Amino acid sequence: MTGILIMIVGILIGALLLNIPIAFALALIGFVIVFIEGSVPLSFFIQSTFGASDSFSLLAIPFFILAGEIMSTGGIAKRLVDFIQSMVKSLTGGLGLVTILTSLIFAAISGSGAATVASVGGIMIPYMISKGYSKPYAAALAASSGSLGPIIPPSIIFILYGVMASVSIGDMFIAGIIPGLLMAMSLLLVNYFVSKKEKFEVQNNEVESKKSFWSALNEAKYGLLAPVIILGGIYGGIVTPTEAAVIAVVYSFLVSVIIYKELTISQLGEVFKKASLTSGTIMIFVSAASFFGQVLSMEQIPQQIATAISNITTNEIIILLLINVFLLLVGMFIETVAAVILFVPLLLPIVLPLGVDPVHFGIVVCMNLSLGLITPPLGINLFIASKVANIRFESTFKYVGIIFIAILSVLLIVTFVPEISTFLPELLSD
Amino acid sequence: MNKRTPIEGYVCVLLFAIMTITMFIEVIARYIFNASQPWTGELSRYLFVWFIFISASYAAAEKAHIKVETIHELLPEKVKGIANTVGNCIWLGLTILVTYLGIDYAMSMFGSTSIALKIPLGIIYFGIPIGYGLMSIRIIIQIIKSFQSKEKNAT
Amino acid sequence: ACNDSTGGSESGDDDKVVIRMANQVEESNFLNQGYVKFKEYIEENSDGQVSVEIHNGGTVASSDEQIVELLNNNTIDLSTSSAYGTASTTGVKGFNLFDMPFLFQDREEFYEFIDGPYGDKLAEEVGESQNVEVLGYTDLGFYSIMNGNTAIETPEDLNGLRIRSSAATLHVETLSKLGANPTPMDYSEVFTGLQQGTIDGVSTTTPLIYGDRFYEVNKNITLTNHILLPHVLMVNKDFYNSLSDDIKQVFDEAVDVYIEESRKLAVEAEQEAVDGLIEAGVDVVELTPEQLDLFKEATETVREENVGEVGEENYEEALEFLE
Numbered sequence: 001m002t003g004i005l006i007m008i009v010g011i012l013i014g015a016l017l018l019n020i021p022i023a024f025a026l027a028l029i030g031f032v033i034v035f036i037e038g039s040v041p042l043s044f045f046i047q048s049t050f051g052a053s054d055s056f057s058l059l060a061i062p063f064f065i066l067a068g069e070i071m072s073t074g075g076i077a078k079r080l081v082d083f084i085q086s087m088v089k090s091l092t093g094g095l096g097l098v099t100i101l102t103s104l105i106f107a108a109i110s111g112s113g114a115a116t117v118a119s120v121g122g123i124m125i126p127y128m129i130s131k132g133y134s135k136p137y138a139a140a141l142a143a144s145s146g147s148l149g150p151i152i153p154p155s156i157i158f159i160l161y162g163v164m165a166s167v168s169i170g171d172m173f174i175a176g177i178i179p180g181l182l183m184a185m186s187l188l189l190v191n192y193f194v195s196k197k198e199k200f201e202v203q204n205n206e207v208e209s210k211k212s213f214w215s216a217l218n219e220a221k222y223g224l225l226a227p228v229i230i231l232g233g234i235y236g237g238i239v240t241p242t243e244a245a246v247i248a249v250v251y252s253f254l255v256s257v258i259i260y261k262e263l264t265i266s267q268l269g270e271v272f273k274k275a276s277l278t279s280g281t282i283m284i285f286v287s288a289a290s291f292f293g294q295v296l297s298m299e300q301i302p303q304q305i306a307t308a309i310s311n312i313t314t315n316e317i318i319i320l321l322l323i324n325v326f327l328l329l330v331g332m333f334i335e336t337v338a339a340v341i342l343f344v345p346l347l348l349p350i351v352l353p354l355g356v357d358p359v360h361f362g363i364v365v366c367m368n369l370s371l372g373l374i375t376p377p378l379g380i381n382l383f384i385a386s387k388v389a390n391i392r393f394e395s396t397f398k399y400v401g402i403i404f405i406a407i408l409s410v411l412l413i414v415t416f417v418p419e420i421s422t423f424l425p426e427l428l429s430d
Numbered sequence: 431m432n433k434r435t436p437i438e439g440y441v442c443v444l445l446f447a448i449m450t451i452t453m454f455i456e457v458i459a460r461y462i463f464n465a466s467q468p469w470t471g472e473l474s475r476y477l478f479v480w481f482i483f484i485s486a487s488y489a490a491a492e493k494a495h496i497k498v499e500t501i502h503e504l505l506p507e508k509v510k511g512i513a514n515t516v517g518n519c520i521w522l523g524l525t526i527l528v529t530y531l532g533i534d535y536a537m538s539m540f541g542s543t544s545i546a547l548k549i550p551l552g553i554i555y556f557g558i559p560i561g562y563g564l565m566s567i568r569i570i571i572q573i574i575k576s577f578q579s580k581e582k583n584a585t
Numbered sequence: 586a587c588n589d590s591t592g593g594s595e596s597g598d599d600d601k602v603v604i605r606m607a608n609q610v611e612e613s614n615f616l617n618q619g620y621v622k623f624k625e626y627i628e629e630n631s632d633g634q635v636s637v638e639i640h641n642g643g644t645v646a647s648s649d650e651q652i653v654e655l656l657n658n659n660t661i662d663l664s665t666s667s668a669y670g671t672a673s674t675t676g677v678k679g680f681n682l683f684d685m686p687f688l689f690q691d692r693e694e695f696y697e698f699i700d701g702p703y704g705d706k707l708a709e710e711v712g713e714s715q716n717v718e719v720l721g722y723t724d725l726g727f728y729s730i731m732n733g734n735t736a737i738e739t740p741e742d743l744n745g746l747r748i749r750s751s752a753a754t755l756h757v758e759t760l761s762k763l764g765a766n767p768t769p770m771d772y773s774e775v776f777t778g779l780q781q782g783t784i785d786g787v788s789t790t791t792p793l794i795y796g797d798r799f800y801e802v803n804k805n806i807t808l809t810n811h812i813l814l815p816h817v818l819m820v821n822k823d824f825y826n827s828l829s830d831d832i833k834q835v836f837d838e839a840v841d842v843y844i845e846e847s848r849k850l851a852v853e854a855e856q857e858a859v860d861g862l863i864e865a866g867v868d869v870v871e872l873t874p875e876q877l878d879l880f881k882e883a884t885e886t887v888r889e890e891n892v893g894e895v896g897e898e899n900y901e902e903a904l905e906f907l908e
């Protein structure tokens with residue numbers, strides 16, 4: 001086994017040095033193993049890549065991406081900001097609070113962290129800066145609030161995890177709600193203390209709203225209804241998660257085009273193209289990496305790693321802690337979708353025999369990886385936010401560090417109190 | 431900066447739009463007319479297969495595929511360009527191999543039909559070699575461009 | 586490299602024959618347990634010359650329809666696939682016959698038919714177009730209908746209910762004629778669908794309904810037994826032909842053992858499922874002969890109307906046998 005592992009890591013590093021996209025680097029490794037072992041024909045790639053693509057559940061991914069794109073282009077995100085702002089009068093760190101809460105709501109519409117930062121951060125970062133917040137803090141806060149994107153349902157990585165671990169995507173979605181809310185609360189706490197200490201204080205009219213509460217609510221009501229329609233549709237027994245994603249597309253399209261009139265036909269074309277590009281990169285990854293995964297599985301690699309680890313310890317707490325450390329490291333370097341596809345098949349055989357609930361484990365995995373969205377060197381949320389704030393992303397590290405510790409504490413609580421994740425799904429099944 | 435959209439982009443948008451409409455028809459049929467349509471699930475899944483592989487070529491044209499650049503960035507500046515081109519050549523080898531395997535495989539699948547629509551599965555499988563074939567062309571273009579820019583730098 | 590002392594396959598060892606099998610179910614499922622019986626028999630009786638790798642849980646074959654493909658190009662050597670999956674991938678229509686509702690009285694009649702000339706004919710047709718050989722037939726149990734509302738005792742009780750079905754024409758048509766609204770939802774969505782009420786019920790084999798714990802969210806099941814789900818055991822031809830005579834003999838014995846044991850396992854699994862469902866507080870309806878007749882009458886026309894799915898000649902042959 002060690003021989004194959006060394007070869008895998010070797011080819012992977014080589015491929016990344018040569019700047020080969022990681023999906024194809026993985027396919028390449030799969031081919032090399034198949035070629036050396038000679039146990040299956042090369043055409044296994046076609047079957048495997050087709051099998052992974054021909055999936056109704058994964059069809060939800062492009063639809064949620066498309067819905068998110070329409071909502072941020074079509075004026076829904078903007079009105080959510082106005083609405084939250086109209087409720088927050090004079091408070092310490094008031095605009096930070098607006099950023100967090102709006103991200104929380106937008107997370108309930110969009111499926112990814114990047115979409116959440118781009119939509120909410122794009123509006124809030126310049127605004128916070130103009131009201132005297134330090135640039136690094138504004139960027140760090142918007143980036144971290146974006147990490148709520150994949151934890152509050154809907155979530156692209158929950159869909160992927162559900163497919164890979166054979167657990168209900170509906171259960172994954174609902175299990176993310178409480179951990180997501182806890183994350184938001186930890187952000188609110190950090191925001192309060194940092195704003196107090198750094199005196200991002202209320203100058204009387206810091207969050208002076210342009211609109212009254214009622215008119216802002218009236219404007220934002222369609223955006224606020226979106227999560228109700230998506231989650232209500234699924235849990236009210238109307239649609240499957242994939243169909244809910246389609247409904248979200250149609251709904252956001254109607255709101256943006258007919259009600260807000262902020263989405264032109266040419267913009268719609270751009271939105272479709274952008275969503276195609278994002279879904280395409282994710283899905284080709286899924287389909288190429290599944291070949292890699294199946295080849296590893298045929299060579300019994302995940303099982304052997306699981307055995308090796310359980311030979312060291314079978315203590316559930318220690319293993320979960322080790323997995324957390326491992327995933328945090330993974331999250332530093334590897335994109336979330338890639339990380340789920342690569343490591344979930346390796347980790348499941350380790351934890352399932354210990355009696356860990358697969359839904360709970362899924363939440364732990366995804367929280368770890370969503371922390372990776374704000375950790376250097378590869379932290380996509382941090383990139384986007386720093387770009388908006390027009391600063392080097394290293395300058396955010398001071399605040400990111402504080403926020404990281406806060407979310408990490410939530411992650412540890414969620415790891416060792418499975419009920420936080422399993423409570424809602426179980427409540428629902430009764 | 432009004433960049434031209436590669437042809438794959440338009441195909442993707444078209445497939446995406448049909449997928450959306452098909453799925454929406456199913457929801458309406460099921461919940462409003464209480465008459466679920468057996469073909470909708472299958473059709474949207476098969477369009478999705480084509481969409482995935484065509485969009486992969488689109489992403490190649492737009493250089494949007496997920497990369498872990500941190501490791502590549504470690505290379506000295508001089509070597510990066512060469513490494514990139516070598517990487518592209520290996521990637522090209524892979525996509526050509528998959529195109530070949532895909533054609534071969536799809537041809538063998540014309541005897542099988544899908545369960546609901548009775549479409550020959552070969553047609554669906556052909557999405558793989560078409561997507562990977564287009565991607566090969568995109569990579570070749572990139573390799574040529576990298577040589578051209580090198581020549582330009584030399585002169 | 587590390588030495589695998591547990592006796593797994595060593596690809597460097599040319600003397601040893603490795604047989605790869607694949608399925609989509611979890612280890613404890615009776616389908617997989619049947620594979621295990623094959624493995625045990627052939628490994629014990631081949632003086633260590635043969636070892637069997639079972640890749641269960643969909644790690645290699647992500648769907649039933651892929652099995653024939655994987656066998657064809659020798660990614661795997663030996664496995665079973667459902668009759669309708671085999672029909673769809675091989676184009677041998679005769680396999681669709683078994684999706685006709687209430688065709689056979691019981692299992693004995695079904696096996697008498699499929700172990701006879703009809704089964705041989707299907708095997709021959711598969712062999713002509715594919716690189717696989719059909720070795721025999723087993724089953725995964727009878728179909729029943731589970732639903733969340735009320736006990737179904739007559740076809741009227743099904744009126745307008747959204748019942749999840751496969752997309753296969755005969756499955757859809759049968760449920761339609763019974764008055765239900767067949768809903769071809771993706772199987773992975775069924776549990777949540779039942780839980781949330783997106784669908785009212787599901788029609789599949791009784792052991793599957795039990796194994797996938799649908800009873801946690803739906804409390805009524807009717808043992809309609811309208812279809813039996815046959816599974817076809819197939820081997821890659823090149824692989825089979827490459828076996829030495831000694832090993833071929835043990836292999837054939839192991840196949841016989843598998844066929845016998847797996848059929849037993851299916852009957853046991855069905856009984857276990859019914860007992861388990863009752864224990865879980867599910868209202869299990871076993872139809873009286875009179876009630877059953879109502880279901881048969883309601884679906885009588887399904888067969889004649891869908892002869893095209895099966896092939897005229899195949900259908901005639903079945904009718905002839907049944908007379």
Ligand code: NA
Binds near residue numbers: 110
């Ligand atoms: Na979300």
Ligand code: NA
Binds near residue numbers: 331334377
């Ligand atoms: Na990171």
